[in-house]
Amino acid sequence: MNRRYFLIGTGVIFSQLLIGCSDNKTRLTVELLKNSLPAQVVDEFRRTLKSNTDINIALVEQFKDVFNKLETWQKPTQPKNDLFGWFRRLSSGNSGNENKISTDLVSLGDYWLQGAIEKKLIQPIDVSKVQQWSVLPQQYRELVTRNDKGFVDPQGKIWGAPYRWGNTVIVYRRDKFEEKKWAPIKDWADLWRPELRDRISLLNHPREVIGLVLKRLNKSYNETDLKSITELERELNNLNQQVKFYGSTQYIEPLLIGDTLAAVGWSQDILPALANYRDLAVVVPQSGTAQSVDLWVNPSGRQSQQELVTQWINFLWQPKIARQIATRTRSHSPIPIKIETSEIPEALRSSLIISQNILDKSEFILPLPVEVEQQYINLFESMKKS
Template sequence: MKLLRTALRVWLLGLCATAATAADKVLYVYNWSEYMPEAVLEQFEDETGIEVVYATFDSNEAMYAKLRLVDDKNSYDVAVPSTYYVSKMRREGLLAPIDKSRLKNFKYLDTKLVNQPFDPDNQYSVPYLWGSTGIAVNTDTVKPDALSKWADLWKPEFKDRLMMTNDMREVFHVGLRVLGYSGNDTDAAHLEAAYEKLKDLMPNVRVFNSEAPRMPYLEGETDAGMIWNGEAYVAQEENAAIVYIYPEEGVALWMDNLVIPKTARNVDNAHLFIDFLLRPEIGRLISEEIGYASPNAEAVTLLDEEVRSNRTVYPIDADLKNAEFQTDVGDAITVYEKYWELLKAGRD
């Protein structure tokens, strides 16, 4: 009899759980890997009773392909493309407009980071985090003065010791900047020159990684190379010898943005979630934990002094000399793709 009662209770619990996760109480989030603290998701779930189903990607390209492919029944409610993918997806009608009247925390955003050319008036996107792609060096094994610019990565002493992000646009940013071109160049001849230049770098490259670019440094596999500033910040906490450097030719700047795909299943919950993330207190938590800069001006004022004054996360103006924001390169993307493939397929 006792057994029967237990069974009944389990069954009832299961029933409640199913009821609680009915369609309107679920939110499907598609974000970069290691880009949101678990605690933030838990707090949102506790406050709203909405269950968050969280999936991750490691490149804009993969995210885009997935969103293109899924139908209305399997889509995501919130995705986090970088600026240049926001403009592309907006142009192609993949995004649902954002109703800013439902985002009472939108006002906290830094006015310098809203209403940008990639999405005028933020009709389709809300800034989430911004950061830079620069150089990391393990000062235990490399003298830090050996590296001050991207061009230094070509030095023979780095043979088989470099880490590059597995991101076509970022790697080409390095090749283009070293040659003095813009990291957003669309000229096929310039891209070919960058490819030739990067080919010379390949013997130095040990690994491409965009899942967790700090890991090869922490594992001791690589001593220098590319990294995202937030990853460098997290790596420093584990190994203080890993230092982030703003190269002279300029870092690549990017901003990732919350968007609602056109195929979203629950637009209301998506707005609730975005507004939740815009709360200064939540913005502070994310920035401190993930190590990227918050576009939320109010959140920045709340930051721990140690983080706010950390140049890896919040660069000073001198660090951003020559820095470039990544923009949409339009059809030239196929030229990038061609040379990216050739670069990786190269056998010499």
């Protein structure tokens, strides 16, 4: 993402926050992951609204912040030592947290969806009037249809509306590889190459790291019996010898200064910045990878502006708007759209134009039973100590 785009985006959103709610307009309030939606899209949506309606946008840095805020909203407000305030709450039946929730929709990653549902932090979304719901490919509809424990269930309710998706990818120093006449990285197995010993970084995430090793072994990210995969622990320990550090945020900077030569990260973070760093190359592993989806979810306890919520989701799922989101944020649209190769910068084409063969081998990281998730955590901690 270039500097100009960032400045336009934050400028528009900042001005929206300054407007406040002193007028009598009906407002849709949205908390949005920073850099995940072009400011131009918000402006176009605003032009479709009636004169007595508007949209307010606030930015959040990462999904962890969103999840923490959802948790905070569900905690009862400590009663003030105020007799009149106590009487007002008593007479209105207010439990103490309704007034805190002023947001209709927040963006959340699909990995966080299970916890948000199980903790009752969000409520189902009514898609009965979302015309584009039937156009959304089946795998995305299945991903957000879950039971009250947060597990995928075809008989469950709809808990989110996808608006973009990305992959777990490998980014590496192309210039250094060319200088040393090393073969380019193409797949997960390349991370075990001798020349990369102590020169890579991995995400600090049990499901991602163990998942990439499982893919190398032609297994699934969502295996439920890790103990039955006899070679898994050995491969994890060998991979750990290649690792300089584990981190889920600052993995591009060590590449730029030469501390590492390759890193595993999320395409939504890496691709927007790639235009500024031509010495870096990105690859979607050939044996398949993890796909991650950004969703709109509805906080529990919020009596949302349902008509505006529906209008917002419908608007973002229009093919023209979905194309803008995908091309401007260097990501993929869940709505089927056609993007010409010429619309994608050459350095990003191998990452954004993904072969059907790779897509067929890729997966969402799905929630697993608690005891299985603990297997992943224990194995990951053991790996880092090896």
